[in-house]
Amino acid sequence: MNYRFPVRVYYEDTDAAGIVYYANYFRFMERARTEWLRDLGFEQDVLRREYGIVFVVRSAAADYRAPARFNDLLWVTGELVQHSRTGMTIAQNVYRQGDNELLCKGEVGIVCVDIESFRPRPIPSAILEKIKNAE
Template structure:
């Protein structure tokens, strides 16, 4: 993980339900793990997504995802899901995420996820509220 901005880390344990018939984590579940980590990252900054919807009328929706898979995770592995802000736009955030095995820091999956701030009434992009931008460091 690059050290350009601080990294947030969220732990995930692998359960049977996360694996496929081959006994490895089903590829789409990595996206779920990344989603949970982004939610927890926002929570760590003081923002609950349900309250953002209720109070500000906004949601963060995934606009674009690029994912690379490197090694499989297996049942009972403890993973660390890293979240780091890569780019901050007026109405979007691009986050660099890595999924690593906690026991040896082996890279399992990495991705760039662009999330857009969306006005739920119009379903169109809207500027990220200033209260959020004040808590998220700008990156060059």
């Protein structure tokens, strides 16, 4: 998976200093992962309804390199680092479009869980196959 998703910075994304509030980078990353799944043919509400699963964040880390500001156009990338039967680790970076400056370097651990018990569950084979083929 080498996915790239565009994001524009809005006022609501910034803090009192006029830069993107640190936690919003995780929101941008979440959007990119959701769109990646959608591009693979999987809507999150359908996964919940038809497969009885959701993907939840197990871990998240970010290294902030430079600030993004109001009205910047960004690229949020995603690359599958590893996967197992029940989870995956995705490297996600945020770049400013135009100068391609790396603003935030992140890594997110995702686990597939049963919607009823919230216990880890194997990623359905149809989904895992698409993920593997997207590598």
